[in-house]
Amino acid sequence: MKKELLQYFYQEPSQFFSGEKLSRRFHCTRATIWKTIEELRKEGYQIEAVPNRGYRLLSTPDRLYPHEIQARLTTAWAGRHIQYHSRIPSTQLKAHELAKGGAEEGTLVIAEEQTGGKGRLGRPWHSPEGTGIWMSLILRPKLPLEQLPRITLVTAVAIVDAIRHELRRHAHPLPPETIRIKWPNDVYVVLNPKERKKVCGILTEVNAEIDRVNYCILGIGINVNQKAQDFPEELRHKATSLALSSGAPWNRVKLVTAFLARFETLYETFQQHGFQAIKSLWEERAFPIGTPIQVHIQDQLVSGTYQGITEQGALLFGHPNGQLEMIHSGDVLV
Ligand code: BTN
Numbered sequence: 001m002k003k004e005l006l007q008y009f010y011q012e013p014s015q016f017f018s019g020e021k022l023s024r025r026f027h028c029t030r031a032t033i034w035k036t037i038e039e040l041r042k043e044g045y046q047i048e049a050v051p052n053r054g055y056r057l058l059s060t061p062d063r064l065y066p067h068e069i070q071a072r073l074t075t076a077w078a079g080r081h082i083q084y085h086s087r088i089p090s091t092q093l094k095a096h097e098l099a100k101g102g103a104e105e106g107t108l109v110i111a112e113e114q115t116g117g118k119g120r121l122g123r124p125w126h127s128p129e130g131t132g133i134w135m136s137l138i139l140r141p142k143l144p145l146e147q148l149p150r151i152t153l154v155t156a157v158a159i160v161d162a163i164r165h166e167l168r169r170h171a172h173p174l175p176p177e178t179i180r181i182k183w184p185n186d187v188y189v190v191l192n193p194k195e196r197k198k199v200c201g202i203l204t205e206v207n208a209e210i211d212r213v214n215y216c217i218l219g220i221g222i223n224v225n226q227k228a229q230d231f232p233e234e235l236r237h238k239a240t241s242l243a244l245s246s247g248a249p250w251n252r253v254k255l256v257t258a259f260l261a262r263f264e265t266l267y268e269t270f271q272q273h274g275f276q277a278i279k280s281l282w283e284e285r286a287f288p289i290g291t292p293i294q295v296h297i298q299d300q301l302v303s304g305t306y307q308g309i310t311e312q313g314a315l316l317f318g319h320p321n322g323q324l325e326m327i328h329s330g331d332v333l334v
Helices: 002-011 019-025 030-042 066-072 091-100 149-169 242-246 252-273 276-285
Strands: 046-050 054-059 082-085 108-111 132-139 179-182 186-192 195-209 212-223 292-297 300-309 315-318 324-327
Touching: 002 019, 002 030, 002 054, 002 066, 019 030, 019 054, 030 046, 066 082, 066 252, 082 091, 091 108, 091 132, 091 195, 091 212, 132 252, 149 179, 149 186, 149 195, 149 212, 149 252, 149 276, 179 195, 179 276, 186 242, 195 242, 252 276, 276 300, 292 315, 292 324
Parallel strands: 082 108
Antiparallel strands: 046 054, 108 132, 132 212, 179 186, 186 195, 195 212, 292 300, 300 315, 315 324
């Protein structure tokens, strides 16, 4: 009911709706409408009530409530079930638990704060309260195991597109092309070749048997509204938030719904037509060809250049002598 009521308010913002009209629309009593309005107010929604005119939504709280996300959602399955936590050790762990219990594809676990956020390669992921998007999406891909690393690449495209979409929609003074992917799964804000900072990380985890994928958990952390002092000292030179880079706060709910919509489309394209349908989209959004990078090859840090990706999604690393090497997993330093 909260979701439906919000959806109705959002269709005509700043409009008054009488209790009678709402009760007719939702086939319930005016007391039920009043009770739902009270519940929303307790959650931080500012709703004005004027005699003879009705209710009007004045403002929404900066929270990732499921009904708030779902009121704006345009997807068929991604995010249709949402489990919300104000504080949790890790949405990733919770999503594994739900997936093992049979949760449907598209179920989303989202939190305001993580106390034990997990990054790639066993690193911690700093997830302070109410500032970022910390979420894990349950997927049940009908794909062979070796195809799964490409889901990370598909996700990175969807994240870049969602961020760029919001930048354009709200005319943020940050050019959309500054949002770029670093292989395989980091999203950066690149202000100039010397000033580039990570704004989002993706952690894809798979539960599979030798011949069967049971499920996959797509963990996404986006730094949205942190201020510089919200980052630990050791991260400040390499991490940023969208608000810090654009100079204005962002609406996290709109970013989540923009991501889910774009991801659903791209993931379906990927499952139906394979990675070749996504490859060029990924390359257009990646760091430019020729960007100097460093990679670990047999425990040695080697300097070279980024030379694109293969049809399988592997990194093409250019050695200084011109030789090309395929890198299938690992970390890239820029
Ligand atoms: C990386 O190392 O870049 C990946 C970071 C992934 C962080 C996200 S936040 C939501 C989900 N829950 C976690 O504990 N980790 C992922």
